[in-house]
Amino acid sequence: MTRFLIVVAAIFASIVLLSALFFTEPFSTSEEKIINPEYEPLSKLYTTSDSLNVFKHYKNVGSHLEKPYFQNTKNGLLFRNDEAIENYYTHLSKSTDSTTTDIGNLGLSFIYLRNNRVNFAYEHFVKVRNHSLPYYEQEKGLFHLKYRELDSAQIHLTHAVKTMPDSKDGQLGLIETYYYNKDYAALKKHLTSTTLPFYPQYILSDTYFYDFDLISYYKLRFKEYNGTWLETIAALLVAFLWITYFLKLNVFQSIKPLPLVITVLLSAFTTFACLLIYEFYHVYLDFGLTDSIGNDLLYTIFGIGLIEEVAKCIPLVVVVLLFRKNISEPYHYLLIAAASALTFSTLENILYFKEYPGQVIYIRSMISVVVHLFGTCVISYGLFVVNASKKEINIGFGALCFLAAILLHGLFDLVLINKELSLFHLFSYALMFFAVYALNRMINYALNTSPDFDAKKQPEVNWLRQFMIVGFTSILLFEFIIGSVWNGFYVSKDVLIDSMLAFILLLVFLVSSLSKFHFVFGYRTGIFQVVNEFKYQALLHALIRVKPIQKKQVLEGFDLRTTTLHAVDKSANFIHGILSKGEQYQGHEQVFIKPYASSRLKNEETYYCNIYGLKDPSIVDAMDVNQKDLLLLTKARIISEVDTSKQPSILDKIGVWSVVITIVIGSLLFMFYMNYKSARLAYKWSFDFIETKTLYKGYENLEYALDKDESFSEAHLLMAKINIYLRQYDIAYKQLENVSPHTHYEKQSVSYLKAYCLYKSKRQDEAMVNLLELVKTYPSSNALDSAYRMIGEMQVNKKEYADALKSFNFIEHKDNQIVYLQALSLLEEKKYKESDQLLSQLIESEKNPSDDILYYKGLCLLYLQDTTAACQWLNRAAEHEHAKASILKGDWCYNLNNPE
Numbered sequence: 001m002t003r004f005l006i007v008v009a010a011i012f013a014s015i016v017l018l019s020a021l022f023f024t025e026p027f028s029t030s031e032e033k034i035i036n037p038e039y040e041p042l043s044k045l046y047t048t049s050d051s052l053n054v055f056k057h058y059k060n061v062g063s064h065l066e067k068p069y070f071q072n073t074k075n076g077l078l079f080r081n082d083e084a085i086e087n088y089y090t091h092l093s094k095s096t097d098s099t100t101t102d103i104g105n106l107g108l109s110f111i112y113l114r115n116n117r118v119n120f121a122y123e124h125f126v127k128v129r130n131h132s133l134p135y136y137e138q139e140k141g142l143f144h145l146k147y148r149e150l151d152s153a154q155i156h157l158t159h160a161v162k163t164m165p166d167s168k169d170g171q172l173g174l175i176e177t178y179y180y181n182k183d184y185a186a187l188k189k190h191l192t193s194t195t196l197p198f199y200p201q202y203i204l205s206d207t208y209f210y211d212f213d214l215i216s217y218y219k220l221r222f223k224e225y226n227g228t229w230l231e232t233i234a235a236l237l238v239a240f241l242w243i244t245y246f247l248k249l250n251v252f253q254s255i256k257p258l259p260l261v262i263t264v265l266l267s268a269f270t271t272f273a274c275l276l277i278y279e280f281y282h283v284y285l286d287f288g289l290t291d292s293i294g295n296d297l298l299y300t301i302f303g304i305g306l307i308e309e310v311a312k313c314i315p316l317v318v319v320v321l322l323f324r325k326n327i328s329e330p331y332h333y334l335l336i337a338a339a340s341a342l343t344f345s346t347l348e349n350i351l352y353f354k355e356y357p358g359q360v361i362y363i364r365s366m367i368s369v370v371v372h373l374f375g376t377c378v379i380s381y382g383l384f385v386v387n388a389s390k391k392e393i394n395i396g397f398g399a400l401c402f403l404a405a406i407l408l409h410g411l412f413d414l415v416l417i418n419k420e421l422s423l424f425h426l427f428s429y430a431l432m433f434f435a436v437y438a439l440n441r442m443i444n445y446a447l448n449t450s451p452d453f454d455a456k457k458q459p460e461v462n463w464l465r466q467f468m469i470v471g472f473t474s475i476l477l478f479e480f481i482i483g484s485v486w487n488g489f490y491v492s493k494d495v496l497i498d499s500m501l502a503f504i505l506l507l508v509f510l511v512s513s514l515s516k517f518h519f520v521f522g523y524r525t526g527i528f529q530v531v532n533e534f535k536y537q538a539l540l541h542a543l544i545r546v547k548p549i550q551k552k553q554v555l556e557g558f559d560l561r562t563t564t565l566h567a568v569d570k571s572a573n574f575i576h577g578i579l580s581k582g583e584q585y586q587g588h589e590q591v592f593i594k595p596y597a598s599s600r601l602k603n604e605e606t607y608y609c610n611i612y613g614l615k616d617p618s619i620v621d622a623m624d625v626n627q628k629d630l631l632l633l634t635k636a637r638i639i640s641e642v643d644t645s646k647q648p649s650i651l652d653k654i655g656v657w658s659v660v661i662t663i664v665i666g667s668l669l670f671m672f673y674m675n676y677k678s679a680r681l682a683y684k685w686s687f688d689f690i691e692t693k694t695l696y697k698g699y700e701n702l703e704y705a706l707d708k709d710e711s712f713s714e715a716h717l718l719m720a721k722i723n724i725y726l727r728q729y730d731i732a733y734k735q736l737e738n739v740s741p742h743t744h745y746e747k748q749s750v751s752y753l754k755a756y757c758l759y760k761s762k763r764q765d766e767a768m769v770n771l772l773e774l775v776k777t778y779p780s781s782n783a784l785d786s787a788y789r790m791i792g793e794m795q796v797n798k799k800e801y802a803d804a805l806k807s808f809n810f811i812e813h814k815d816n817q818i819v820y821l822q823a824l825s826l827l828e829e830k831k832y833k834e835s836d837q838l839l840s841q842l843i844e845s846e847k848n849p850s851d852d853i854l855y856y857k858g859l860c861l862l863y864l865q866d867t868t869a870a871c872q873w874l875n876r877a878a879e880h881e882h883a884k885a886s887i888l889k890g891d892w893c894y895n896l897n898n899p900e
Contacts, residue, residue: 023484035067039084054134061110102130118146138170153177179203184210209279231353238365239346241471246338249459252452255332259323260339266315267343274311296418301410309405312376315340330446337380345372361479366506367432371412374435375405381442436513444517458519465515713740733757748778759790785811801825836860851882
C-alpha cells in the first residue's frame with residue numbers, strides 16, 4: 001500500500017507540474033477584451049442638438065451601466081468609473097435652465113436606481129418638474145416596484161409600456177409586477193404579445209407550469225443542459241466511481257443488468273418529474289427560501305428532502321416489485337437504491353458543475369453524493385427489513401428509515417443554503433460522517449444475511465481501497481484541470497492548495513470507512529452498533545434468533561431445519577451445518593468462554609436464552625456443558641477464522657474509530673481556524689453583494705472579515721477599492737497600508753491605488769513622489785496613462801508647464817481633458833500655434849465646448865495677431881458670462897467694432 005500511495009502521489013504531482021506549462025493563461029479570458037471602465041461623454045456620441053434629448057440621455061446612461069461593475073484583470077480588480085457620469089448629471093441638475101435641471105435629475109435617478117441606491121435615486125426623481133418627459137412614468141413605476149407597491153407599479157408601467165414598447169426596463173418591470181402579483185394570466189398574455197428578446201427564465205418556467213404547457217416547460221428546463229459536455233464528463237466520472245464501488249461489493253450472487261437499467265431510466269424520469277412539484281410549491285403555495293432559519297428548515301425538509309427522496313425512492317419500489325422473484329440478495333436492494341441515487345445526483349451535478357466550473361466537483365463527489373446515497377439506501381434498508389420480517393411492527397421501522405432520509409437531507413441542505421447558518425458548515429461534514437458510517441453498516445448487514453453467504457467469497461478489500469484512492473484523486477485532478485482551463489494555473493493552484501487538507505481527511509475517512517467490513521454469516525451490524533475490536537465480545541453480543549416449534553427439545557434431536565427462523569437473520573442454518581458434523585473443539589476458546597460466561601451472568605439459563613433468542617429456558621436445561629459450549633465455540637470459530645485471515649492494514653486500524661477521529665480533528669480545526677475560514681467566507685460573500693451592486697452589504701461582510709482576521713490582505717484591498725468608489729480616499733489609503741501584495745501585478749496595482757488616493761486627497765507632494773516611483777518601477781504598467789495624467793495635472797496646478805507637457809506626451813490615449821491641459825500648458829509656454837491647434841481640435845470634437853475653451857481660443861488668436869477671429873471667440877465666451885472674456889473683449893474688440 002505504501003508503494004502504491006507513492007506512485008499515486010508522483011503521478012498527481014507530475015500532472016500538476018504539466019498543467020503549469022500548458023495552462024498558464026486562462027482560456028476563458030485569453031481572448032476577452034477589457035472594456036474601458038471610464039465614462040464616455042454624451043458629446044462624443046451625439047450632436048449638440050441631442051443635449052436636451054431624453055432618449056439619448058437614457059441610452060447614454062444605459063450604455064455606461066451595461067459595462068461590468070468590475071473586471072478581473074492581471075492588475076487586479078478594475079472597477080467601472082461611475083464618478084464621471086454622476087458628476088456630469090449633477091452639473092446638469094444645478095443648471096439655471098429648468099429643462100436641463102430636469103434632465104440632470106432624471107439622469108441621476110437612472111444611475112442610482114440601477115445601482116440599487118433607491119433612496120438617492122428617489123431624492124432626485126421627485127425634483128423632476130416636467131412629468132411629461134419620456135421615461136418619467138416608467139421610472140415612477142420602477143420605484144413603486146422597488147418599494148413593493150405592486151398596484152401602483154402596474155398602473156405606471158402599463159402606461160409606460162404602451163407609450164414606449166421598446167423599453168427593455170419598462171417591459172421587465174411590468175413582467176416582474178405581474179409575477180409578484182401571481183397574475184399568470186396577464187403574464188401569458190404578455191408573453192404572446194411581446195417582442196422582448198430576453199424573458200427571465202424563472203418567470204417563464206412558472207408561467208408555462210401555470211398554463212400546464214409541459215412541453216414548453218421542459219424544453220426550457222432542458223436548455224439548462226446545453227453546452228455542458230465538460231460538466232457531463234465530470235458528473236459521469238463521479239457516478240462511475242460510486243457504481244463501480246457498489247458492484248464490486250456484490251460478491252455472492254450477481255444481479256442482472258435489466259433491473260439496474262430500468263432503475264436508471266425511471267430515476268431520470270422522476271428526477272425531471274419532481275421539478276413539477278417544485279413549481280407547485282412556488283406557484284400555488286408560494287413556498288420557497290427566504291433566508292429565515294425556520295422557514296428554510298421547513299422548506300429544505302419538505303420542499304427539497306421529501307421531494308428528492310420520493311423521486312429516488314419510486315424507481316426503487318417499482319423495480320423491487322417488478323423483479324421481486326429475481327431479487328433474492330438483500331444487497332441487491334442497496335445496489336438498486338444506489339443506481340437510483342446516482343442517476344439523480346448525476347443530473348444534479350451537471351448543473352452545479354456548470355454554475356461553479358472547477359470549484360465543487362470533488363466536494364460534491366465526496367459529500368453530496370454520499371448524502372444522496374444514504375437517503376435512498378436507508379429507505380431500501382427499511383424496505384428490505386419490512387419485506388423480510390413479515391411483522392407489522394417493522395412497518396414503523398420502515399417509516400423511521402424514510403423519515404431519517406428526508407431529515408438528514410433537509411438538515412444538510414439547510415446548512416449549505418441558509419446564509420445565517422453557513423458559518424456552521426462543519427455541521428454538514430458531521431452529517432456526512434454519519435451517512436458514511438450508516439452506509440457501511442447497511443452494506444455489511446446486507447452481505448452477512450445473504451442466503452448464498454460464503455466466507456471464501458469476500459470482496460477484494462485492497463483493490464477496493466486502491467480503486468477509491470485513484471478514483472477520488474482523478475476527480476480532484478479533473479477539477480484542477482477544468483479550473484486551470486477556466487481561470488489559469490495560478491488561480492487553480494491556490495484553490496488546490498486550500499482544498500488539499502480537507503481532501504486528504506475526507507479521502508482517508510471514506511476509504512477506511514467504506515472498505516472495512518466484518519463478514520460473518522448472520523452477524524447483525526446495526527446502524528447504531530459499534531463493533532468491538534475484541535472478537536469474542538462481538539461474538540457474545542451477536543444474536544442468533546431461533547424460534548423453536550416444540551418445547552423440551554434436546555440438542556441431539558434439535559433439528560434447526562424444522563425451526564421457524566427470523567427471516568432476516570438465518571445464521572442458525574450455518575451453525576446447523578457445523579453441528580451436524582459432531583465436531584468437538586478444544587483449546588483456548590473453551591478456556592476463555594466458560595469463565596467469561598459464568599462471570600457475566602449468574603443465571604446461566606437466562607444467559608443462553610439471551611444469546612440465542614430461545615424463548616423457552618427448558619431447552620437449555622436439557623443441554624450439558626459441552627453442548628452449550630459447542631454452540632458458542634462454533635460462532636467463535638467463524639468469527640476468528642474471518643477476522644484473523646489477513647493482517648490488518650493501517651486503514652483497517654483507523655476504520656473503527658474513523659468517525660470519532662475525523663470529528664475530533666474537524667473540531668480542532670474549527671477551533672483554530674474558525675476566524676480564518678469565516679473571514680474568507682465573508683470575503684466571498686462580499687463579492688456576491690458587490691456583483692449585485694449591493695455595496696453596503698459587501699462592506700458589512702468585509703468589516704466582519706477584517707474583524708475576524710485583521711491581516712486579511714485581500715479584504716483590505718477590496719474594501720479600499722469600495723471606499724475609492726465611495727470617494728472616501730483617506731480611509732481607502734489607510735486600508736491600502738494594510739495590504740501585503742505578493743505578485744508583481746498586485747504590487748503595481750496597490751502602488752497605483754495609493755498614489756491615486758493621495759492625489760484625490762489633495763496630498764499632492766506625497767502623490768507626486770508615489771507616482772514618479774510607480775512610473776519608474778513599472779514602466780510597462782497598464783496604469784501608466786492614468787499615472788502620467790495625474791502627474792501632469794499636478795504640474796499644471798504648480799504652473800510647471802514644461803514638465804507637464806513632457807508628462808502629457810507619455811500618455812497614449814488622450815481624452816479631451818488632457819488635450820485641454822496640453823493646450824493650456826502650450827499657451828503658458830508661449831507656443832500659441834500648437835495651443836490653437838489643440839483648442840480647435842477640442843471645439844470640433846465636443847460640439848458644445850466650455851467657456852474656458854472659447855476664451856483660451858480667443859486669447860491664442862490675439863497672440864497670433866488674428867484680432868478679428870479672436871474677437872469672435874471672445875464674444876462667444878462673453879455671451880456665457882465668462883468674466884475674463886468680457887474684460888478682454890472690452891479692451892481689444894471695442895475699437896475693432898467702432899473704428900471711429
